[in-house]
Amino acid sequence: MENNNEESIFARQYGPNKGSSIEGRMGPVKVGNVTAAWGNFQPTQDLVDEFSMENGKAIYEDGSGYDPNNPYVGREKRFYQTIIYDNSTWHGELITTRVGGNNAINKGYSSDNTHTGYYARKRLNEDKEPTAYHDGKSYQNYIIYRYAEILLSYAEAENEVNGPTQDVLNAVDAVRTRSGNLPGVKDTYGTVSKEQMRDIIHRERRVELAFEDKRWWDILRWKIAEKMPDGSAGVMNRPLRGMEITENGDGSLKYTIIELRNRLFLPKMYLMPIPQSVIDRNSEIAKQSGGPDNWTNGQNPGY
Known part of the structure; x- marks a missing residue:
């Protein structure tokens, strides 16, 4: 996104002399022959699955045209603007996250390579040379x-x-x-x-707002972290998932959605604990129990 364009309402300003190293943190680890980045922030399979097909329908809806054996074809424009996936290009170089690829998935967390099979594309500056990803001079604004x-x-x-x-x-x-x-x-x-x-x-x-620091707060305010409205496991109580891609003997690819690790979200986590030092400053606070927040001795429930 161009800095200070007509859609930008409020943004933290950056420039070459006061920049960041966002490419070094988020970009693909290997770009051509350069070890360029750490790949710290990676799209999950659940995010990838939310991008519609180009006909506007979600991949799980009838008539979408989604092919699980060719999952990255025919997706909406935002998918290609947001996600670096297997066999896509970055900075003119082919990025392969399949097993044995130049940015192969790393399920064991033993290196910086992607753990989910994806890297983020959104927010990165493709004009910046991979050798300079950590120079602190990346100048795209933070929206x-x-x-x-x-x-x-x-x-x-x-x-x-x-x-x-x-x-x-x-x-x-x-x-x-x-x-x-x-x-x-x-x-x-x-x-x-x-x-x-x-x-x-x-x-x-x-x-639309992927990688703009909105999702976590949406999960909390919609109260879907612990459980969904239908009682099923909430977003933060489902396994973190990725995509493992392997080559078959005939050269075709096998796509397998994998579970990387479990997560746990308890009801009390919707609120942060009130520091005991704050409660101790006023004896009246410690007397508060019940009420709309279900306090116990001035503390949020569960702590």
Whole structure:
């Protein structure tokens, strides 16, 4: 994204003399013959699966055209702008994350190579030479708020109050058609319910705002970390997943979704513990129990 373009509302400013090393932290480890980066921040399989097909439908929906044996073909534009996947290019070099590739998946966490089978593309500057990824002079701004988030936040609030009104459709479609080059909601799904629109908005936020530090706070405020509304395991109580790709004897590829590690989120984790030193400053705080926050002796529940 070009610095200070018309969509940027509030951004931390960077320049060559006051920059960052974001490519060194997020980029592919090997770029050609250069050991360029650490690859610290990697897309998960769950994020990859949220990107629609180019016809606007999610990969798990009827009529999407998704092929699990060729999973990176025919996806929406934002997928290719956000994810470095096996056999894609970065800085003019082919990146292969398959077993035996130049950036092969590392399930054992013994090196910097990707653990999920993916690297992030979004937020990185492809014009920057790989030999300079750690020079602290990467100058793309850090976006805090931009117009697409305003549209999605408005659509979410309006949908919760009044359902999928035309204003909601207009706001969501503005993001889908501009960012993902996708057909509008009605063109894709016809008439949708409030609940269906909520799911669409949630998916749009995850895809559109990926790697912009929004997802964690969305998970918390939607209360889907511990469990989902239907009672199934929440987002943070599901295994972290990636994609392992191996070559068959005939040269074709086998794609296997793998579980990398389990995660645990307890109900108390929606709130941080109140430091005991803060409670001790006022004896009245320590007397507080119950109430809307279910305090115990001035402390958040579970701590």
